[in-house]
Amino acid sequence: MTFDYLVQQLINGISIGSIYALIALGYTMVYGIIKLINFAHGDVFFVGAYTGYFAAKAGLGLILSLILAMVVCGILGVLIERLAYKPLRNAARIVILITAIGVSFLLENLGIITLGAQAQGFPEIVTKSTYTLWGDVTIDSIQIIVLAVTVILMAVLQFVVHRTKIGKAMRAVSFDMEAARLMGINVDSTISATFAIGSALAGAAGVVFAVMYPSVDPLMGIIPGLKAFVAAVLGGIGIIPGALVGGLLLGVVETGVQSIPGMSLWRDGVAFGILILILIFKPTGLFGKNVREKV
Amino acid sequence: MMGKKFIAVTAALTVTTALVGCGSKATTSSSNSDTIKIGTNLELTGAVAAFGQSQLNGINLAVEEINKAGGVNGKKIEIVSADNASKKEESTRTATKLITEDKVDVLMGAAISGDTFAAVEVANNKKIPMLTPSATNDDITFDSKKNKLNDYVFRACFIDSFQGKVMADFSAGNLKAKNAVIYIDNSSDYSKGLAKSFKSEFESKGGKIVASESYQTKDTDFKAVLTRIKTLNPDVIWVPGYYEEVGKIVKQAREMGITAAIEGGDGWDAPQLVEIAGKDNLNNTFISNHYTAEDPDPKVKKFIDAFKAKYNTVPDAMAVLGYDATFMVADAVKRAGSTDKEKVKEALANTKDFEGVTGKIALDKNHDPVKAAVVLEYKDGKQTFNTKVQP
Numbered sequence: 001m002t003f004d005y006l007v008q009q010l011i012n013g014i015s016i017g018s019i020y021a022l023i024a025l026g027y028t029m030v031y032g033i034i035k036l037i038n039f040a041h042g043d044v045f046f047v048g049a050y051t052g053y054f055a056a057k058a059g060l061g062l063i064l065s066l067i068l069a070m071v072v073c074g075i076l077g078v079l080i081e082r083l084a085y086k087p088l089r090n091a092a093r094i095v096i097l098i099t100a101i102g103v104s105f106l107l108e109n110l111g112i113i114t115l116g117a118q119a120q121g122f123p124e125i126v127t128k129s130t131y132t133l134w135g136d137v138t139i140d141s142i143q144i145i146v147l148a149v150t151v152i153l154m155a156v157l158q159f160v161v162h163r164t165k166i167g168k169a170m171r172a173v174s175f176d177m178e179a180a181r182l183m184g185i186n187v188d189s190t191i192s193a194t195f196a197i198g199s200a201l202a203g204a205a206g207v208v209f210a211v212m213y214p215s216v217d218p219l220m221g222i223i224p225g226l227k228a229f230v231a232a233v234l235g236g237i238g239i240i241p242g243a244l245v246g247g248l249l250l251g252v253v254e255t256g257v258q259s260i261p262g263m264s265l266w267r268d269g270v271a272f273g274i275l276i277l278i279l280i281f282k283p284t285g286l287f288g289k290n291v292r293e294k295v
Numbered sequence: 296m297m298g299k300k301f302i303a304v305t306a307a308l309t310v311t312t313a314l315v316g317c318g319s320k321a322t323t324s325s326s327n328s329d330t331i332k333i334g335t336n337l338e339l340t341g342a343v344a345a346f347g348q349s350q351l352n353g354i355n356l357a358v359e360e361i362n363k364a365g366g367v368n369g370k371k372i373e374i375v376s377a378d379n380a381s382k383k384e385e386s387t388r389t390a391t392k393l394i395t396e397d398k399v400d401v402l403m404g405a406a407i408s409g410d411t412f413a414a415v416e417v418a419n420n421k422k423i424p425m426l427t428p429s430a431t432n433d434d435i436t437f438d439s440k441k442n443k444l445n446d447y448v449f450r451a452c453f454i455d456s457f458q459g460k461v462m463a464d465f466s467a468g469n470l471k472a473k474n475a476v477i478y479i480d481n482s483s484d485y486s487k488g489l490a491k492s493f494k495s496e497f498e499s500k501g502g503k504i505v506a507s508e509s510y511q512t513k514d515t516d517f518k519a520v521l522t523r524i525k526t527l528n529p530d531v532i533w534v535p536g537y538y539e540e541v542g543k544i545v546k547q548a549r550e551m552g553i554t555a556a557i558e559g560g561d562g563w564d565a566p567q568l569v570e571i572a573g574k575d576n577l578n579n580t581f582i583s584n585h586y587t588a589e590d591p592d593p594k595v596k597k598f599i600d601a602f603k604a605k606y607n608t609v610p611d612a613m614a615v616l617g618y619d620a621t622f623m624v625a626d627a628v629k630r631a632g633s634t635d636k637e638k639v640k641e642a643l644a645n646t647k648d649f650e651g652v653t654g655k656i657a658l659d660k661n662h663d664p665v666k667a668a669v670v671l672e673y674k675d676g677k678q679t680f681n682t683k684v685q686p
Contacts, residue, residue: 005526012518117340117380118348119539121570130550136525140550213515213543215571223513258519265481265509 004135009259010252015143017251018150019212022205023228024235024243025154026198032238033174033194035093039100040080042225043107044199048073048206049122049216050115056123062145062211065125069207070200077199078192086188111218122214146208153201154244161240166193174238223268230275236285245286250274330373331366331634333358333624334393336404336414341381342512343537345565346406346613350428351376352606353617354403357625360601367625368632375399383413390414394421400634401426401624406613407537407562408432408455408485418447424627424640428620429585429613431455431561432488436662449643449662451620451651452585453686455485458560459492461583461668461684462533467500469670469682470556470581472530474503478520478544480536481509489535489560505529510540517544518551525553537562542571549576561585564612564678574676581681583668585612586653589680590669598652612653619651 023045030038048069055065084103088096130140161167169190172180181187209224210216227250235246254271258264278285335354338347354374362371375397379386386405393399394417402418402425405411411430418425426449427435433454437444466472475497480486494504505527508520521544524532532548532555534541541563548557557580564584569577588599588609598618602610610618624639626649631638649656654666667685671678 005522008522009519012516012522015518016516112340116344118344119342119567119571121542121567124573128550130552138551209515214546214573215539215542215567219513223515255519259523261506261508261523264520265511268511 013252013255017248021247024232040103042221046221048203052207069203073203074196074200077195081195119217236288242287334399339378349613350617353614357621386410386413390417428616455488456492463496475531538565538568545572577673
């Protein structure tokens with residue numbers, strides 16, 4: 001096992017990890033505001049991928065496809081929130097969680113009915129070029145693009161949450177929904193905005209995922225969605241930089257497991273093993289503080 | 296024209312009245328009804344839907360031709376189609392439903408080995424002859440663990456141990472490969488079967504298997520394992536999987552600079568493979584298959600023309616096998632002289648000198664056809680004929 005080999009595997013891990021991170025950002029945002037694990041998030045991701053697929057087929061380039069997918073998914077996210085979650089705003093948390101799973105199945109099966117269950121090849125919209133860093137170590141343009149898109153979107157998100165008025169409203173709602181309402185904050189539109197942003201990120205992730213692994217099908221969001229959930233919990237659910245670090249870490253660990261001969265089938269087992277360990281030993285995630293209840 | 300239509304309408308009405316009239320007697324009426332019912336248990340949705348869809352097209356074309364020529368023993372063939380969603384548990388359910396609810400005379404399908412296995416027990420228990428057009432796993436017809444023949448199960452395609460052997464011989468002979476890496480779909484009976492026969496044959500020819508790796512259906516990222524394979528620098532990578540994952544493996548391998556020959560079996564044969572992998576990336580890849588559209592045989596040409604006229608596309612191996620399998624069933628029913636399950640079973644087992652599009656088919660004592668395979672090479676995304684191998 002040479003140094004070059006390790007660096008190459010690290011690059012592979014970061015490239016899959018940055019996609020997990022991009023999806024995890026959406027999970028974490030929605031959880032941060034209304035404490036809902038939105039299990040339909042992985043299916044919004046598939047809608048994003050298909051939007052990108054049709055946009056690319058129509059001849060749009062990467063940037064336009066990406067923007068279109070983000071817009072479509074943003075609207076879809078708001079619709080899901082308004083139709084499925086808003087009527088249940090004061091219901092028990094478990095009821096909303098079950099609804100989220102229901103929405104997930106609904107999207108998947110609507111996808112199968114309208115788009116067919118077969119995988120479709122994704123058109124090549126990015127000319128892929130491979131760069132040799134040194135020796136045998138290579139990185140390709142798509143790996144760079146994915147990482148760049150993830151880091152940029154995370155930076156924008158940090159800015160929105162901490163520097164803008166809507167961000168301030170989000171933080172207020174997440175802190176105490178009732179108090180925020182009393183202070184004149186429009187809670188409903190704040191929550192809608194959160195869903196719009198989170199779902200737009202899933203849409204972006206769907207497009208870059210389909211560019212990197214060129215096929216789309218209606219069930220493509222299930223596994224990446226689950227992995228992103230693990231990533232979000234690993235980094236600390238509700239914490240934006242945590243999603244990035246959790247995603248990258250998960251990608252690197254998965255790739256690391258596979259890079260050992262004979263261990264390639266252990267990848268998913270290790271990923272979900274991490275989830276269990278985190279939930280047992282540090283349920284708040286790597287970046288989370290241990291909050292003690294004051295008595 | 297009017298006369299024909301009138302007869303058809305009357306016939307349809309008679310069938311309907313017969314079915315409605317029978318009610319509780321339906322169980323016994325199927326063997327002397329006016330149609331021969333073939334139940335197709337195929338992958339119409341799900342991971343390998345391209346196979347099932349294509350196969351059903353071939354079957355429907357065959358049925359249309361048979362019925363146009365007057366049917367079998369004066370009876371028309373009727374297809375009862377069921378979708379197993381590319382899932383084993385669904386396949387057991389659809390097979391049971393076709394037999395118990397639709398009262399079919401013969402079962403056809405499934406397209407892939409895993410789903411076919413799931414229906415084998417059903418066919419044996421209910422004593423209904425079952426013919427799979429394309430399930431290639433050796434144990435489908437002859438259970439090697441129990442050392443027992445599955446009496447009611449037959450197939451129209453060659454078996455995996457033959458397919459794996461063909462490609463191992465091709466690698467060691469035509470490509471002069473010295474070492475190979477095996478990269479299989481660990482969740483597929485088909486993939487494991489092909490890997491086994493490739494390994495033993497390649498090693499017996501003096502080749503060396505330098506690594507065996509696995510993935511799972513629905514995986515998307517193969518870079519970690521491919522990076523390791525690259526360091527081993529093999530002459531050949533043997534990837535006997537299905538098109539969706541194989542397409543991604545080929546693409547990712549080529550992009551990271553792996554130039555070795557990549558080989559597989561008939562599981563690659565779907566148009567989606569070219570879309571997913573990309574034309575250029577498929578250069579220097581080889582597969583074994585049941586037939587090639589380039590075959591100059593007039594029988595093949597006639598079939599391709601008919602298929603193109605109906606579906607406006609060139610038939611793949613799945614379509615051809617579906618077509619051949621349907622004629623095999625029709626042939627057996629004709630020789631049996633009725634749709635009696637035992638007689639059809641005996642007739643199928645005695646299939647000899649059957650002229651199919653994929654070649655002359657004779658079933659051996661294990662209910663497996665003995666026939667040739669072709670090796671195809673992808674050139675700019677097109678399958679080109681490389682060599683034909685006799686068993």
